[in-house]
Amino acid sequence: MIRLTEIRLPLDHPPEALVADIVRRLDIAQDDLLAHTVFRRGYDARRRGAIMLVYTVDCTVRDEDAVLARLAGTPHVGPAPDTDYHFVMRDGAAFADRPGYRRPVVIGAGPCGLLAGLLLAQMGLRPLILERGKVVRERTVDTFALWRKSVLTPESNVQFGEGGAGTFSDGKLYSQVSDPRHYGRKVLHEFVKAGAPEEILYLSKPHIGTFRLVSMVEHIRAEIEALGGSYRFDTRVEDIVLATDADGMRRVAGLRLADGEEIAADHVVLAVGHSARDTFTMLHAHGVAMEAKPFSIGVRIEHPQSVIDAARFGPQAGNPLLGAADYRLVHHATNGRAVYSFCMCPGGTVVAATSEEGRVVTNGMSQYSRAERNANAGIVVGVTPEADYPGGPLAGIAFQRHWERQAFLAGGGDYRAPAQRVGDFLAGRPSTHLGAVEPSYRPGVTPTDLSACLPDFVVLAMREALAAFGRELNGFDMADAVLTGVETRTSSPLRIPRGPDGQCTNVAGLYPAGEGAGYAGGILSAAIDGIRVAEAVALTMAGRPVDG
Template sequence: MLRVTEIKLPLDHDPAALAAAIAGRLHLSPEQLGGHEVVRRGYDARRRSAITLVYTVDVAVPDEAGVLARVQDDKHVGQAPDMGYRLVARAPAHLAQRPVVIGAGPCGLLAALTLAQMGFRPIMLERGKVVRERTKDTWALWRRGVLTPESNVQFGEGGAGTFSDGKLYSGIKDPLHLGRRVLSEFVAAGAPPEIMYVSKPHIGTFRLVTVVESLRQQIEALGGTYRFESRADDIEIAEGADGSRQVTAVVLANGERLATNHVVLAVGHSARDTFPMLEARGVAMVAKPFSLGFRIEHPQALIDSCRFGAHAGNPILGAADYKIVHHAQNGRSVYSFCMCPGGQVVAATSEPGLVVTNGMSQYSRAELNANAGIVVGITPEDYPGGPLAGIAFQRHWEAQAFTAGGGDYRAPVQLVGDFLAGRASTKLGSVVPSYKPGVLPTDLSTCLPDYAIAAIREAIPAFDRQIRGFSMADAVLTGVETRTSSPLRISRAGDFQSVNTQGLYPAGEGAGFAGGILSAGVDGIRVAEAVALAMTAPAGAKLDS
């Protein structure tokens, strides 16, 4: 197969035009092509009046060497890479122990699935409930203001990504094409086939529920075991005379002990009770940067018009998104985070007495508002005190938002016009906030550090120069967005194990090694491979990445 990139066609091109364009690039007739597969389809909207679709395709031709010789000056034609996935190991016939995966988010799911496919029969521990029961608990917070601390947007089967836009793209380096493997597993589990080739694939919450359930069925069919409502409260570590440390067991909240020498720790960024336990056990971790800010809502029609002009509403383009950044005069970077076209702002707390927001979209992206986090970069210098200080920092501002919202899980909101003018909002305008269980107009300046407020006030008018109407007076800011990523990193070595605790494999967002569904899934695969190689290696062998 040959790969041809940067094939540009009009937005409304004829179906036969792609094959003709491929043939033209290869100096062949369409009849000489042996078939082609679209690997990626994006769009170029820099000229709103002439938006083009941009294709990458893999194509079969009868004489690859001859074709490559004829087009050797075309840098956009070359040999197609091998994107197939191959399991790195097979479990021995008799396993002395089974690996344990803690956390059923995207990282844990792909780790458990990969281990199960290799025959290792993983045990999956999830503190929350099965995804449909978890959905009922989540709606109870959204509809009635009733929080279930162990079953919510953060905890339960599917992880935090289940109640999000379901974005399946990432900027990570992926030379082994593991991201494609994640997508293919999702499609096999019921996700829309187009996620394999559209440039910004997403699933949406309702479809993610079905995907998560199907992945569970596959893992169980391959010998894996799920344990829901089974919080891991402790990890036993044996210390050798030479200073070595080895995981020996996981202890559950009910006191049950699961003996194992291999633990995949994929707990997510909101497992705020797990991190102190790890620190008490001496597991190496460090503070890391993260971001906090607000959610901003505009009419989706405004974003569509700004991005697509007369092509707004085109079904191929869908609801428009954006990605923007501003470097403020006080040295802070302000940027859009987790932009959700045609979606809603959701309550995302997992602890009583706190307000946390996130964004969510369904597959259709058909809601009236666009929303995104407008967040400010935070560094460990902003919250000195060690690796757990970032959690305390987040909690402080989440508590401030809870108070500002009235103390009943409503969120504090402020119109952009009032925010920029430095006055409290007393009523809403034309943009109706989507956050449930409700909002309270107020002054958001108490909900973030002064430097963050100043940076966002400077950034919004700057963003308006890129997206006309971004600073519209009736746009709504909702507080607060704090859980953009984990505030700490659990240090690991080249073999994916903790730098000071053998058998412990920190993974995914909570451990500080991913940011989103796709990158978390990729990390889960890599960690599962490391576990499999360790469990099948000869005694005393040293494994490298």
């Protein structure tokens, strides 16, 4: 197969223009093009009014070797890489059938834990998945209770429960992680098998929306169980049981659950996400290697989607091939801080995303249609250990908690969030009312002064950035745009280092993985890391080398 990249065609091109461009680029007769599939389709909207579609296409042609030889060295033409997934093990049942077999245990049923569990099940290793929250449908009821009635269930919410943090989300599925083995492709294929739209396989910025994510998570569960894996919900891992090898190395021997039950385990994937603060505290108390890492904090901003569409797409706003416009903005502020847009949700809503009582946290989600009135995104500022939160690996959690608490108090102490008009924020005065942009956050917002809920350097950097973003994207700094705070759970505040064999550097058998352990930031990268770690577990169980 031959891959052609950078095929650029106008937004309104007729279907035959793509084939015409392929045969022209390959310099072959049309009859010699036997088949073609679009591997990726994106768009280039840098020139408003002249937006181009950009294709990557895989082609089957007559006498492929000769065509490739003739075009050797030509930019954007080459053999298509093998993006199929190749299992490192298929005969796990041979281990699993042995007497005394101890199944690998996965803690957490978020994207990382689910893909780790799925891969282990597909390899025949019959994993056990432990999830502190509830099955996804019950979890949905609890999550809505916070949004509609201000009732938080600390073990079942936007962060905790089947599907993990990404379930009530926009379901954006792109990532910038290096993926030389094309694990991302495997994830996308598994998602399609579970019910995601086929287009996620070729759109450059695919998304699923929250509604489908719920049933996809159920499909993945059904497959894992059909392959001999099993789940336990409402099952919080509260402690790890450690043993010491003859050479002095500590290793996992088991897990203690919240109800006191102990489960023997030699291979434990730790895919607990960034909000498992109690779990991190427990691991730290055991001396598990851990270091503070940078993350970002800030607020969510909301504009009418129509303002963003017009700013990005100009006269081509509303074209169904483009959908609701997104944006990605970065500003380096004069106080040395990087300010950037985070987890942008076109046509979506801002959601209450706390997992702890007495705190307010924002995030964003949308349906597949992205048809809600407002666009929202985090506008966040980088913070770093020691300079901003000195005191060791858990200091970032204390920092997050402090600002989440301030937001809770500023919102009125009943899970409403503090909010401010951009005009007021820029002028440094509290908002007493909101304007034309109606905030979507539920259970509601309290107009106030957000500077009480954020460090001064964050406020300063954001003020400067909003003005700069307004110059880049017309209307971005409109006075009635709404800021809702605070956005603190942008990524994990710590990292649990692991070796090339995927295991924790000072506890064998513990495989830190996904966002919580500092190896991912988003659904796709967390799922990719789940595959990586599942392979490490399988190879280690088989006594084969793990090449990292």
